[in-house]
Amino acid sequence: MIELWQAMAQGVLIGSTYGLLALGMGLVYGVSGVVNFSHGDFISLGMFMCLALYSALSLDPYVSAIITVPVMTVIGALVYRYLIRPMVGHQFLMVVQLTLGLSLVLQNGILMVFGGQPARTPSMVDSKLIILGDVVLRVPHVIAFVVSFALAIGLFVMLRSTDFGRSIRAVHQNAHAAALMGIDVSRVQVLTFALGIGILAIAAALLLPGTPIQPTQGLRYTVITLLVVVLGGMTNFVGIMLGGLIIGIAEAFGTIYLSETLGALMPYMIFVVIMLFRPQGLTWRSPR
Amino acid sequence: MRQEFYQTLRSPVLWGGLAIAALLPFVLTSYYLNIVILALVYVALASSWNIVGGMAGQISMAHSLFIGVGAMFSTALLIKLGINMWLGMLISAAIAGALGAIIAWIDFRFQLGHLSFVLITLAFAEMGGIIVEGWDFLGGASGLMLPRDTGNFVAFQFGGGRGAFWVMLVLATLCVIVNIAILNAPLGYYLRSIRDNEKAAQAIGVNVLRYKVVAMVISAMLASIVGTAYVRYLTFADPYLLVSPVITIEIVLFATVGGLGRAFGPALGALLLVPLGEILRGKLGGTLPGLHYFIYGIVVIAVILATPRGLLSLLESLWMRWRGRATVKL
Numbered sequence: 001m002i003e004l005w006q007a008m009a010q011g012v013l014i015g016s017t018y019g020l021l022a023l024g025m026g027l028v029y030g031v032s033g034v035v036n037f038s039h040g041d042f043i044s045l046g047m048f049m050c051l052a053l054y055s056a057l058s059l060d061p062y063v064s065a066i067i068t069v070p071v072m073t074v075i076g077a078l079v080y081r082y083l084i085r086p087m088v089g090h091q092f093l094m095v096v097q098l099t100l101g102l103s104l105v106l107q108n109g110i111l112m113v114f115g116g117q118p119a120r121t122p123s124m125v126d127s128k129l130i131i132l133g134d135v136v137l138r139v140p141h142v143i144a145f146v147v148s149f150a151l152a153i154g155l156f157v158m159l160r161s162t163d164f165g166r167s168i169r170a171v172h173q174n175a176h177a178a179a180l181m182g183i184d185v186s187r188v189q190v191l192t193f194a195l196g197i198g199i200l201a202i203a204a205a206l207l208l209p210g211t212p213i214q215p216t217q218g219l220r221y222t223v224i225t226l227l228v229v230v231l232g233g234m235t236n237f238v239g240i241m242l243g244g245l246i247i248g249i250a251e252a253f254g255t256i257y258l259s260e261t262l263g264a265l266m267p268y269m270i271f272v273v274i275m276l277f278r279p280q281g282l283t284w285r286s287p288r
Numbered sequence: 289m290r291q292e293f294y295q296t297l298r299s300p301v302l303w304g305g306l307a308i309a310a311l312l313p314f315v316l317t318s319y320y321l322n323i324v325i326l327a328l329v330y331v332a333l334a335s336s337w338n339i340v341g342g343m344a345g346q347i348s349m350a351h352s353l354f355i356g357v358g359a360m361f362s363t364a365l366l367i368k369l370g371i372n373m374w375l376g377m378l379i380s381a382a383i384a385g386a387l388g389a390i391i392a393w394i395d396f397r398f399q400l401g402h403l404s405f406v407l408i409t410l411a412f413a414e415m416g417g418i419i420v421e422g423w424d425f426l427g428g429a430s431g432l433m434l435p436r437d438t439g440n441f442v443a444f445q446f447g448g449g450r451g452a453f454w455v456m457l458v459l460a461t462l463c464v465i466v467n468i469a470i471l472n473a474p475l476g477y478y479l480r481s482i483r484d485n486e487k488a489a490q491a492i493g494v495n496v497l498r499y500k501v502v503a504m505v506i507s508a509m510l511a512s513i514v515g516t517a518y519v520r521y522l523t524f525a526d527p528y529l530l531v532s533p534v535i536t537i538e539i540v541l542f543a544t545v546g547g548l549g550r551a552f553g554p555a556l557g558a559l560l561l562v563p564l565g566e567i568l569r570g571k572l573g574g575t576l577p578g579l580h581y582f583i584y585g586i587v588v589i590a591v592i593l594a595t596p597r598g599l600l601s602l603l604e605s606l607w608m609r610w611r612g613r614a615t616v617k618l
Contacts, residue, residue, distance in 0.1 A: 035403055086593055096347050096406055097544040098592050100537050105585030108578035116577060219533055223414050226407050261422025268415045275408070276397065
């Protein structure tokens with residue numbers, strides 16, 4: 001029973017960050033129909049920037065986020081403006097190959113700068129624990145959970161009641177009509193992509209303490225994010241957070257109750273099973 | 289089958305080129321011979337991927353799984369159960385084909401258009417990698433070692449460098465010819481109609497599920513056979529090389545750079561990029577690991593932005609301009 005609660009708690013905490021990772025991808029997909037296959041490598045980039053700031057200035061990852069978020073946001077805007085936008089419209093499927101190429105560039109750029117050895121970035125709260133009855137929680141996980149949910153709620157409010165949020169929703173519903181209403185569609189798309197990459201910088205800082213990182217990890221993060229987004233029905237906000245929790249819990253249960261291999265397989269098996277029975281995602285509303 | 293298929297098969301340029309290529313092992317040093325063999329492996333793999341990725345427009349990320357089945361499973365059958373590798377090759381190809389059919393069927397239940405195929409195949413590729421690393425029968429994370437290559441043809445041994453070169457040349461040619469055949473057969477037209485507009489294809493009576501499955505099965509079986517031959521040449525079945533999604537990404541990018549959905553496009557991409565990458569790695573790999581992948585990435589992004597239809601189309605239009613006539617081609 002203790003193990004059960006432990007697995008639940010761990011899964012929910014990590015899953016919330018998976019949800020946050022996926023929200024960025026879902027937003028971008030909703031607005032411009034682009035699925036970014038270098039998503040995980042941008043997470044890597046954020047993590048390694050934190051590592052560099054730690055080695056150079058011994059900054060805590062949470063403090064580094066103040067620097068990495070604006071940098072990553074600008075990188076996101078540039079990538080969309082100069083690499084992805086020329087493709088949107090006429091050669092749409094090529095975006096997949098383009099972002100795969102970008103993934104190779106990022107991953108191996110990081111490899112050339114930092115080398116291939118797994119690295120850790122310590123943080124002040126690294127080894128602190130919170131003990132609730134029989135359940136032991138690591139403080140970085142708790143921080144990740146709180147910040148992820150706060151950000152998700154912030155994003156939700158932003159989409160709901162600011163002008164920028166309304167323009168995002170308008171472009172998502174019907175880009176053509178939005179353009180006729182005087183919304184600068186391509187500006188919204190650039191800003192959304194930049195926002196998505198900026199969120200990744202925060203998520204990277206949240207995931208970093210206590211996690212060994214290496215340049216080749218990017219694709220695995222991309223895949224986890226994709227599973228979550230698809231489970232959540234691609235653009236459904238609540239669905240995506242729910243998908244994150246499910247994948248997080250599946251992973252935690254798998255690693256605690258089953259062998260290492262089966263544990264790592266759990267999220268994928270759950271994904272395939274859910275997709276077989278609910279091809280439109282977890283939520284009842286269809287992704288349209 | 290259209291007449292063009294037989295014309296291409298009878299073309300003296302094709303067979304003359306192959307005959308000259310077959311003499312390469314007698315002139316090249318073993319360093320360059322290895323590079324050419326590797327290029328041929330990727331010609332074969334990229335061409336097999338092209339059937340589903342290029343013609344049908346279903347970007348499959350599951351090919352590492354098929355290559356992995358061909359490489360790891362046939363090796364495991366030989367080492368753990370003593371099954372002849374020719375038979376192992378056929379068994380593996382059958383398994384890869386079955387996996388391909390299952391994946392294509394599951395994808396069909398999805399309702400996300402072209403993207404769903406990338407997502408679901410990527411999920412399967414990741415699962416395949418995890419399974420191979422965790423299953424001792426397939427060698428686990430440490431891989432499997434094949435017995436030394438003594439040139440015994442019956443035991444699937446081709447005697448190292450030269451033999452491997454000729455085997456790969458045959459396989460690469462086979463994959464390209466299968467491409468030409470499909471492009472000129474009804475199947476090729478169905479696949480291209482699915483690529484261009486799936487709903488319209490369905491509306492005019494193309495059985496979308498059936499042809500997606502057929503394309504995936506052919507592609508998976510070819511990739512698996514190439515995987516078996518590749519692992520025989522490598523002698524060491526390394527899961528981090530053969531079942532990693534990186535090998536798929538390479539294939540996809542070579543095919544894209546050369547020209548998607550064209551018979552010779554993926555071959556062109558692999559023949560240009562593999563030697564480039566290998567020579568860079570040979571010169572600079574010691575000081576800067578990852579540089580050749582970095583350059584692949586840059587080249588791919590540049591080619592996609594400059595000429596999204598690939599280098600083959602670019603070369604053709606340059607050729608036509610030089611000959612002074614305009615052309616319209618599919």
